[in-house]
Amino acid sequence: MKRLLITGAAGGLGSVMRQRLASRAEILRLSDIGDMGEAAPNEEIVTCDLGDAAAVDRLVEGCDAIIHLGGVSVERPFDQILNGNIVGMYNLYEAARAHGHPRILFASSNHTVGFYRQDEQIDVTAPMRPDGLYGVSKCFGEALARLYFDKFGQETAILRIGSCFPEPKNHRMLSTWLSYDDFESLVDRVLETPMLGCPIIWGMSDNDSSWWDNSHAKYLGWKPKDNAEGFRAALEQSVERPAPDHPNAIFMGGPFTQDPIFK
Ligand code: NAI
Numbered sequence: 001m002k003r004l005l006i007t008g009a010a011g012g013l014g015s016v017m018r019q020r021l022a023s024r025a026e027i028l029r030l031s032d033i034g035d036m037g038e039a040a041p042n043e044e045i046v047t048c049d050l051g052d053a054a055a056v057d058r059l060v061e062g063c064d065a066i067i068h069l070g071g072v073s074v075e076r077p078f079d080q081i082l083n084g085n086i087v088g089m090y091n092l093y094e095a096a097r098a099h100g101h102p103r104i105l106f107a108s109s110n111h112t113v114g115f116y117r118q119d120e121q122i123d124v125t126a127p128m129r130p131d132g133l134y135g136v137s138k139c140f141g142e143a144l145a146r147l148y149f150d151k152f153g154q155e156t157a158i159l160r161i162g163s164c165f166p167e168p169k170n171h172r173m174l175s176t177w178l179s180y181d182d183f184e185s186l187v188d189r190v191l192e193t194p195m196l197g198c199p200i201i202w203g204m205s206d207n208d209s210s211w212w213d214n215s216h217a218k219y220l221g222w223k224p225k226d227n228a229e230g231f232r233a234a235l236e237q238s239v240e241r242p243a244p245d246h247p248n249a250i251f252m253g254g255p256f257t258q259d260p261i262f263k
Pocket residue numbers: 007008009010011012013014031032033034048049050051068069070071072073074083084088107108109110160161162163164165
């Protein structure tokens with residue numbers, strides 16, 4: 001493809017994907033409000049607030065696909081979430097509508113369902129149970145993506161990421177972990193699948209201890225290869241297991257279920 005846009009390119013996942021996806025397009029267009037450093041020869045760097053509709057329209061013009069990682073990624077005051085995740089999501093989808101419907105991978109979150117219990121198994125038909133305003137903003141994003149698919153045919157992979165870090169950091173992440181390799185291989189499936197539609201996909205590796213059923217997304221042919229279980233022994237040595245009555249051991253959303261409404 002000619003041009004692949006990565007939003008949130010200054011962030012944790014964005015900076016990793018900037019390196020890993022460099023070969024997927026002639027040009028990587030990278031955007032964020034944060035510092036993205038110098039552009040490599042095949043990169044375009046665009047500082048852009050997702051809340052600025054005109055800037056987002058210019059950002060999306062000429063792009064063939066979008067990996068949408070930008071926005072507020074944890075619980076924050078509502079005005080920040082509103083700008084980055086709600087207004088920003090609307091601006092991105094309006095820009096995509098104006099510029100030929102580039103396929104989108106939307107980084108949604110497990111916090112859309114954070115108040116389910118860890119002893120439950122759910123699939124994508126389970127009603128949303130967000131665990132904070134951040135989770136609510138991702139529910140909005142998912143609904144918006146679905147609206148633009150049903151109304152305009154805009155294709156989106158709605159990826160409910162669990163915990164995408166170099167390795168699981170605590171006992172909860174033995175269930176929620178998504179490795180960078182598995183994220184990368186999913187991006188390839190999303191970009192290459194002939195008819196994507198608008199699936200919700202649980203963003204997790206092939207973890208023995210998983211809570212989520214991805215069987216409806218089998219048509220993508222995505223086969224995650226990593227398994228958090230390999231980290232269990234070391235983690236048991238270095239990280240204290242939460243008490244069974246602690247929210248981190250009860251709810252899928254773990255600590256996010258205990259966040260206040262920040263002002
Ligand atoms: P991050 O916080 O490191 O990166 C997000 C980036 O978005 C930041 O660089 C930030 O400057 C940028 N941003 C925030 N508000 C913005 C705005 N108004 N306009 C433009 N850019 C803005 O988060 P991370 O971990 O890299 O996550 C990437 C995406 O994946 C986020 O959307 C997050 O919600 C989602 N996600 C990540 C998970 C993970 O385990 N890393 C788990 C679930 C979802």
